[in-house]
Amino acid sequence: MDVIVIGGGIAGIATAYQLRAAGHRVCVIERHATVAQGATYGHSGVVLPTPLDVWFGPTFLRHGRQSSGGVISKAGWRGQAHAFTKRLGALHGSEAFEARYALLRPLIDSAQAELDDIDGRFQLEYEQRDGLLYLVRGNDEWSLTQPALELLRQFETPHHALSPAECVAFDAAIPADPPFAGGVRFENGRVANCPLFVKLLKQVLDTQGGVQFVTGREVTAIRVESQRAAVDLAPQPNEAGRSRDVDVMSADAVVVAAGAQTPHLLAPFGLKLPAYPLRMHTLNSPVAHEECVPHGTIVDAGKRIVITRMNHRLRISGAAVLLREKEVDEALPESVTEDALALLGEASRDWAPGAARISAALAWEGVKLLSADGLPAVGNVGHPRLFVNAGHGPAGWALALGSAKLIAQQVSNSAPDLPAETIQALWPGRD
Ligand SMILES: Cc1cc2nc3c(=O)[nH]c(=O)nc-3n(C[C@H](O)[C@H](O)[C@H](O)COP(=O)(O)OP(=O)(O)OC[C@H]3O[C@@H](n4cnc5c(N)ncnc54)[C@H](O)[C@@H]3O)c2cc1C
Known part of the structure; x- marks a missing residue:
């Protein structure tokens, strides 16, 4: 089949890879x-x-507690966003959390x-590193983390729960004072460079052929009919500076993997994804004092802020701001951005004091979709020729490889590997 994939992020490229592996011809359209x-x-x-990474469960967005999950509130945060956080609240209980994680x-x-298969076939070097340490500040937060530790044991994920002294002994860059509750260490390579x-x-x-990349073109509309699917591309300026006509590309099926723009592209079909836009922030900072840099990646488990070394810089990421759909392309109020970046700076001073020169850091922000039930939106929806691979949340870039496999199986009409209850839970048309 000929398949158009909209979006050249991890979800789009993973989808193109799996579709190609299943024998389809693919065209990826990317606006950048x-x-x-x-x-x-x-x-x-x-x-x-x-x-410990999922953005749902006992430690995420518990109002009135020390931990708010690293989410910055902003004025006018009502209606839809309120309903969204209320639904997340239903996953605070350990049983609901465990049931949801079991589906994921x-x-x-x-x-x-x-990912293992791709590593084995192509020996790609994408800065894979070992060593990930989650740190928990308060005793209250530590007790909320216990259901996650129970799941790690249940699924036999190799890890070590550490006392504060053991954390400090493991990585001398972590300050013992102010006191903290403990940490969880993973040894296996779990950090890498996604882009x-x-x-x-x-x-x-x-190199393989069979996948065409059309870059610098934006899809403005998707059209599906019984025999064919098509996308409209925004007109490109010609030499005289005037726009030409809209270009149309057609195929047998379309997969929307357009990240935060996915809901906008699906709206004309009356489809509403069960996901909410979340603006995340990053500080890329020069190293201040080499001896203060943690030797692995550190995660503030309660605030969901990651501190990781990338070449000669430290990257501190997290500080999420929930948005309304219409705000996806708008800048945040300056004070909200300042609060977000301050939260990142604070985490860096808390867990790796002296490591980052925050005053010289470059800020970056990007928008992600997060669902209120913690699962991405993956599968066929609205029309037999229309598929979605989006909403992977702020953790799990490699998830897109698994969901892309599901899409390839659905497009090929072959039996899926995933259990039926997981496929149903991922369905983009769910509430
Ligand atoms: C600060 C930050 C930190 C994060 N940290 C982690 C982490 O540690 N681990 C992790 O797993 N995940 C992390 N994430 C989330 C992870 O990056 C995302 O889940 C993942 O990259 C999403 O990929 P995507 O392909 O769905 O979206 P995107 O990367 O946003 O790709 C969508 C693409 O579609 C294109 N597009 C959109 N509309 C159109 C259109 N109409 N026509 C053509 N092209 C279009 C866009 O230009 C874009 O390139 C983080 C995210 C952020 C922002």
Whole structure:
């Protein structure tokens, strides 16, 4: 079949890869001049989510508690956003959390298997590193973390729960004072450079053939009919500076993997994704004092802020701001951006004092979709020729490899690997 994939982030490139592997001809359309320029660009490196990374569950957005999950509130945060956080609240209980994670788990396993397969086939070097340490500040937060630790044990994920003294002994850059409750250490390689991976996978596709990349073009509309699907591309200025007519590209199916723009492209079909836009922030800072830099990646588990070394800089990422759909392309009020960046600076001073020269850091922000039930939106929806691979949330860039496999199986009409209850839970048409 001929398939159009809209979006050149990790979700789009992973989808193109899996469709090609299933024998289809693919055209990826990306509005930027190259791939990995959206949320994929700003990733903080955590490859696949454990129960400690997911943006739902007992530690996420608990009002009135010390931890608000690293989400910055902003004025006018009512209506839709309020309903969204209320739904997340339903996953605070450990049973609901465990049940939801159990639905996500087969997708994580599938994504891991796909990543291992790609690593084995192509030996890509995308700065994979070992060593990830989650730190928990308060005792209150530590007790809320216990259901996640229970899931790590249940799924036999190799990890070590550490006392504060053991954390400090493991990495001398972590200050013992002020006191904190403890940490969880993972040894296996779980941090890597997502945009680099995307670019290398694109190179693989360029070499293999069968995948065409149309960059610098924006899809303005999708049309599906019984025999064919098509997309309209925004007119390009010609030499005289005037626009030409809209270009139309057609195929047998269309996969929307357009990140935060996905809801906008699906709206004309009356489809509403079960996901909310979230603006995330990054500080890329020069190293201040080399001896103060943690030797692995550190995550403030309560605030969901990641501190990781990337070459000669430290990247501090997190500080989410929930948006309304119409605010996706708008700048945040300056005071909200300042609060977000201050939260990142604070985390860096808390867990790696002296490591980053925050005053010289470059700020970056990007928008992600986060669902209120913690699962991405993946599958066929609205029309037999229309598919979605989006909403992977702020953790789990490699999840897109597993969900892309599902899409390829659905497009090919072949039996899916994932269990039926997971496929149903991922369905983009759910409430
Ligand atoms: C600061 C930050 C830190 C993060 N940290 C992590 C982490 O540690 N671990 C992790 O797993 N995840 C992390 N994430 C999330 C992760 O980066 C995303 O889940 C993932 O990159 C989403 O990929 P995507 O392809 O769905 O979206 P995107 O990367 O946003 O890609 C969508 C693409 O579609 C294109 N597009 C949109 N509309 C159109 C159109 N109409 N026509 C043509 N092209 C279009 C866009 O230009 C874009 O390139 C982080 C995100 C941010 C912002």
